[in-house]
Amino acid sequence: MIQANETTFRLDTANSTYLFRKTKYGHLEHIYYGTLLADFDDVDVLAQKRTIQVGSSVLYDESDSVYSLDSICLEWSDNGRGDYRQSPTELKMPDGSFVSDFIYVGYKIVENCVTMKTLPTAYGEAETLIVTLKDTTNELYVDLYYSVFAEANVITRRAVLRNETDVMITIRRMMSMALDLPDENFQMYTLDGGWIKEANIHKHPISYGIVTNSSTTGASSNRHNPAFLLAEANANEEYGNVYAFNLVYSGNHYSAVEKNERDYVRILMGINPHCFDWKLASKEQFETPECVMTYSNRGLNGMSHQFHNFINNNIVRGNWKKKERPILLNNWEAHFFDFNEHKLLQLAKQAKELGVELFVLDDGWFGERNTDKAGLGDYTVNTKKLPQGMKAFASKIKALGLDFGLWFEPEMVNSDSELYRAHPDYAVKLPSKQAVLGRNQFVLDLCQEEVRDYIVKQVGSILDEANISYVKWDMNRHIAEAFSTAIENQGEFYHRYIIGLYEVLERIFCPRPHILLESCSSGGNRFDLGMLCFSPQIWSSDDTDPIERLKIQAGLSYFYPLSTMGAHVSQSPHQQTLRDTPLATRFHVASFGCLGYELDLKYLSPEEKKDITEQIAFYKQYRNVFQYGKFSRMKTYKSNKVMWQCISEDRKTALTGLFQTLATAAESSDKLNVTGLEKGKYAVHTRPQRLYIERFGGLMKHVLPVELNPDGMILHVANRHYSLRDCIESYICSDNALRAGIPLCEQFIGTGYNEKIRMLGDFGSNLYIAEKINEED
Ligand code: GLA
Numbered sequence: 001m002i003q004a005n006e007t008t009f010r011l012d013t014a015n016s017t018y019l020f021r022k023t024k025y026g027h028l029e030h031i032y033y034g035t036l037l038a039d040f041d042d043v044d045v046l047a048q049k050r051t052i053q054v055g056s057s058v059l060y061d062e063s064d065s066v067y068s069l070d071s072i073c074l075e076w077s078d079n080g081r082g083d084y085r086q087s088p089t090e091l092k093m094p095d096g097s098f099v100s101d102f103i104y105v106g107y108k109i110v111e112n113c114v115t116m117k118t119l120p121t122a123y124g125e126a127e128t129l130i131v132t133l134k135d136t137t138n139e140l141y142v143d144l145y146y147s148v149f150a151e152a153n154v155i156t157r158r159a160v161l162r163n164e165t166d167v168m169i170t171i172r173r174m175m176s177m178a179l180d181l182p183d184e185n186f187q188m189y190t191l192d193g194g195w196i197k198e199a200n201i202h203k204h205p206i207s208y209g210i211v212t213n214s215s216t217t218g219a220s221s222n223r224h225n226p227a228f229l230l231a232e233a234n235a236n237e238e239y240g241n242v243y244a245f246n247l248v249y250s251g252n253h254y255s256a257v258e259k260n261e262r263d264y265v266r267i268l269m270g271i272n273p274h275c276f277d278w279k280l281a282s283k284e285q286f287e288t289p290e291c292v293m294t295y296s297n298r299g300l301n302g303m304s305h306q307f308h309n310f311i312n313n314n315i316v317r318g319n320w321k322k323k324e325r326p327i328l329l330n331n332w333e334a335h336f337f338d339f340n341e342h343k344l345l346q347l348a349k350q351a352k353e354l355g356v357e358l359f360v361l362d363d364g365w366f367g368e369r370n371t372d373k374a375g376l377g378d379y380t381v382n383t384k385k386l387p388q389g390m391k392a393f394a395s396k397i398k399a400l401g402l403d404f405g406l407w408f409e410p411e412m413v414n415s416d417s418e419l420y421r422a423h424p425d426y427a428v429k430l431p432s433k434q435a436v437l438g439r440n441q442f443v444l445d446l447c448q449e450e451v452r453d454y455i456v457k458q459v460g461s462i463l464d465e466a467n468i469s470y471v472k473w474d475m476n477r478h479i480a481e482a483f484s485t486a487i488e489n490q491g492e493f494y495h496r497y498i499i500g501l502y503e504v505l506e507r508i509f510c511p512r513p514h515i516l517l518e519s520c521s522s523g524g525n526r527f528d529l530g531m532l533c534f535s536p537q538i539w540s541s542d543d544t545d546p547i548e549r550l551k552i553q554a555g556l557s558y559f560y561p562l563s564t565m566g567a568h569v570s571q572s573p574h575q576q577t578l579r580d581t582p583l584a585t586r587f588h589v590a591s592f593g594c595l596g597y598e599l600d601l602k603y604l605s606p607e608e609k610k611d612i613t614e615q616i617a618f619y620k621q622y623r624n625v626f627q628y629g630k631f632s633r634m635k636t637y638k639s640n641k642v643m644w645q646c647i648s649e650d651r652k653t654a655l656t657g658l659f660q661t662l663a664t665a666a667e668s669s670d671k672l673n674v675t676g677l678e679k680g681k682y683a684v685h686t687r688p689q690r691l692y693i694e695r696f697g698g699l700m701k702h703v704l705p706v707e708l709n710p711d712g713m714i715l716h717v718a719n720r721h722y723s724l725r726d727c728i729e730s731y732i733c734s735d736n737a738l739r740a741g742i743p744l745c746e747q748f749i750g751t752g753y754n755e756k757i758r759m760l761g762d763f764g765s766n767l768y769i770a771e772k773i774n775e776e777d
Contacts, residue, residue: 002109002127002148008043009107009129011146012036013153016295018146019043020075025060025067026103028075028131028144030180034241035297048073048182054262058082071262073180076133076144076159078102085266086210086256088159088175090273094138094167102133102142113147113156116287118499120248120533122156124149124314139164144177147290152310154294156248162285171278175254175270176247176288183263184241185233188213189300191225191555196543196576198222198524199555206230206259214254214272218443218479218494219521220528226253227528227559230267235299237633242296242303245269246559248315249289250530251498252276275482277491292529300558301632308561308631315529316564319513320536324623325563325594326403326516327355327616328470332362333544333570334600337370340385345396350601352400354609355616358470359397360405360596365390367417373440376412377419379458394466405470405516406462410455411501412441412476419454426451430483438477439522446500447484447493456507463512473505473535475521498530505534518566527556537564537594544570544598545577546589547763550642550659553593554633562646563627567593569612571600583608584689584726585765587615588657591626592644595619605720611690618687622769624648625655634673640664643673651678652772654738659765666749671741672768680772682738685730687767690723691759703753726766727758738770 003010011018019032021043032046050066057068060082069083077083079090080099091100110128115121129146141162148155157177163169186206190213191199199222204211213228215221229244245267247253252272259265269291280286292310296302312322329351331344348359366382369375386393390406397404413420413427420427420442427442429435435442444451463471482493509517519531520539527538541552549567556565567590573580590596597612604612619626629646634656636643642659654674672684693700698710703724708715727745744766747758758766 001150002129002146004107004109004129009131009146011129011148011155013148013150013155015153015297018155019046021047022104023067023072027069027072028104028133030073030075033179033181033243033295070260071264073182073264074178076102076142076178085258085260086268088173088178088268088270089142089161089171090173091140091161092170092172093135093140094165094169100140101136102140103136105132105134105141107131114145116290118287118502119289120502120530121158121290122147122149122154122248122292122310122314123317125151140169149310149314152294152314153296153306154292154310154314156290156292158290159288160285161280163280163282166282168279168281171280171286172276173273174278174286174288175268176291177267177269177293179267179293181230181243181265181267183259183265186230186257186265187233187235188228188230188257189558190228191558192223193552194222195522195525196541197548197552198541198543199225199527199552201551201555201558206257206265208259208261210256210258212254212256214274215252216272216274217525218252218482218497219475219526220250220253220530221478222521222523222525225527225559226255226269228255229300229303229558230257230265231300237301237635238299240297240299242300244294244303244307244559246292246307246529247289248292248529248533249498250501250526250528252494271495275491275494277489278495279489279492289530304558304632305630307559311529311532311561312563312628315532316536317533318536320516322628324627325537326357326470327619328358328360328405328596329356329601330360330362330472330568330596330598332407333575333598335364337364337372339364341387341393344393345400347601348397348400348402351597352402354597354601354612355620356402356597358403358405359400360407360470360472362407362472363409363474365406374414374416376409376414376441377417377444379408379410379462390462390466394468398467403469404467405472406466406468407472407474408459409474409476410459410504411444411446413444414441425485426454428479428481428483430481431485433481436480438480441477443477443479445484445486445497446504447496448486452500452504452507455504459508463508463515469514470516470518472539473517473519475519475526477522502530502534509534520566524552524556527560532560532564537566539566540593543576544568544586544590545574545579546581546586547579547661548577549589550661553589554642554644557631557633561628562593562631565593566596567591568596568598569615570598579763581763582692582695582765583611585659585763587612588659588765588767591615591619591767592631592646592657594627607690607692607719607721607723611723614688622653622655625653629653629655630676632675634675638670641670645674645676647676651676654770656768656770657765658744658768660760660763663747663761663764667747669746670744672738672744673741674735674738674770677735677738677770678772679735681732681734681775682770683730683732683773684738684742684768684770686726686728687769688728689726689766691726692719692723694719695761725755727756732773
């Protein structure tokens with residue numbers, strides 16, 4: 001709910017209040033962001049008290065010794081009038097200076113969200129407050145948009161700059177929002193990494209000075225995801241104040257958290273000012289991306305639950321909103337570029353037998369794309385690989401009872417391609433230099449209308465020709481040498497590229513709403529809310545090693561729901577880490593996401609095929625809980641354990657994964673903790689899982705009546721057809737007992753073996769199902 005008058009503005013969500021007011025000089029003073037206030041709470045009581053002059057400060061008005069912009073919590077601030085913190089704007093004003101002074105001129109409240117011309121926004125039931133500020137000297141206006149998503153406990157903010165002067169001005173920095181909070185000894189959590197190590201969480205103490213989180217690669221990037229949070233000192237997964245922020249944007253982003261000498265913490269978020277320079281002509285306006293904010297006093301999990309709901313309800317849109325995602329098989333790691341129709345159909349047939357629902361043909365099906373050195377840009381079917389074309393091939397996949405999906409990398413071109421030979425000018429490059437390569441490719445210049453039209457036509461015609469229900473949209477290099485022949489001012493390149501990208505995605509996918517779009521950028525190089533406005537799921541990482549995924553998926557889970565994370569079971573030893581992990585663990589980790597498989601099924605043993613068939617059947621049974629249940633990172637008291645949990649919407653079912661990273665000798669016992677269930681009686685059991693006997697080598701002699709050569713043929717053959725069952729536990733208990741924690745059976749420590757010993761070892765895991773039972777039972 002929004003309550004406003006000419007002086008105070010109060011924005012309430014179900015559990016939070018956001019409050020600011022106009023000062024007597026017309027600046028917007030931030031008063032409060034936190035737990036929901038009472039109706040009678042008064043702004044003067046909550047405001048920072050200004051009762052003394054701060055030394056070494058610049059006064060805004062010489063008659064007012066306590067009013068210095070540097071020591072006020074503000075909603076928006078300027079350069080050059082006494083506030084020395086980072087400003088949300090840097091505008092070259094008509095007089096050539098960088099001094100601005102935006103003060104209040106009015107407000108309005110509108111129902112719903114207000115869409116933008118150039119960028120996607122959150123949508124759904126909301127109220128929007130628009131507060132207009134005007135520069136005291138020039139006809140320049142800033143409209144601050146606040147959309148309140150009450151149920152979701154989310155407030156979004158963005159700013160629009162309007163140039164009503166008669167001259168062009170230059171924008172060197174225009175943030176989406178600025179917010180000043182009193183310090184709580186914050187820790188800032190960011191998601192950082194690179195290729196195959198995306199979204200690892202890092203904590204930064206907020207001390208005096210500035211901590212930034214930004215990208216310069218042209219995308220939201222695998223280096224630093226735009227999302228971050230501020231947690232009060234000592235907050236943990238369950239307790240404490242947490243403020244979280246994200247940006248509906250896929251390009252270069254910038255956030256800064258700055259603590260000043262008055263112990264106020266300024267938060268800025270928006271487009272990265274790095275290499276940014278925008279000419280705003282008279283009567284034009286500049287839209288900034290929407291910043292999404294949430295506050296929780298229930299710790300990190302509480303914050304995550306709010307963002308998860310918000311993304312499922314107010315960011316992801318179209319036919320796939322809240323819809324269960326299909327279990328897919330992607331042929332990339334099975335074949336790379338080396339396939340033909342026979343190989344593909346064999347793979348698809350086996351996938352179908354295991355219960356897979358969607359077959360995805362990855363890179364290599366078009367042009368001369370037989371290595372990553374050629375073919376990008378030419379989306380005509382390679383008839384050596386698919387002799388009867390895409391339509392016929394898609395029909396064959398459909399005839400097997402599978403849906404069909406296709407990979408594209410539409411934003412890129414290889415120099416060895418028909419497209420590049422015909423249109424070298426479509427590539428991003430400087431007129432004066434040989435362009436640098438990344439993964440042997442150039443970026444197509446989406447600032448050019450002709451390039452955008454080409455992509456829309458090429459991709460669109462393949463989608464219409466064949467029966468395609470899923471697209472993987474890849475983007476495999478960072479932008480360099482940003483330059484477009486389509487624009488005069490190259491400081492506009494990065495932002496115009498992203499506006500072009502959104503236009504292309506909208507033109508291709510809005511008319512084809514049945515298609516499930518999974519975006520990808522060498523894995524999670526563009527995992528952001530902007531892409532999620534078009535693609536309901538994103539390939540989280542090229543790294544499918546489950547132990548690495550424990551970090552990657554946990555990192556993403558702070559800000560993004562499991563329904564958005566593509567997660568696949570792949571081969572072991574793993575292609576990037578060489579780590580050998582049990583099939584059960586690969587499945588357990590991938591099931592906390594949108595499950596897929598990505599390996600050559602023909603090499604599976606009969607026992608592994610049975611295993612995967614059971615995994616898929618299990619996942620189908622609980623898919624909704626995994627994808628849309630309430631996900632929490634559970635506390636564990638040991639550093640070699642990770643515990644994740646999903647609770648169904650009706651709170652009657654809990655799925656808990658308990659993962660062991662490295663085994664320790666004589667490991668002490670573990671507990672299964674489950675929180676958030678409805679009151680009542682629960683049946684708890686372990687998901688049955690196979691133990692492959694080859695893993696135990698010579699140790700098998702302890703459980704078999706005969707001695708076997710640990711490297712011998714017999715053990716190898718037996719391993720293909722025979723397995724042991726890991727310890728299955730089952731209990732009846734209350735929700736409270738589960739909350740307190742059920743002690744689990746001991747782990748194997750070398751002193752004996754029986755069916756009540758859990759066999760985890762390095763990288764082992766168990767999955768537990770807790771389901772409510774009728775009291776009469
Ligand atoms: C990227 C993707 C992979 C795969 C390859 C194909 O690396 O992240 O999943 O599609 O491209 O070239």
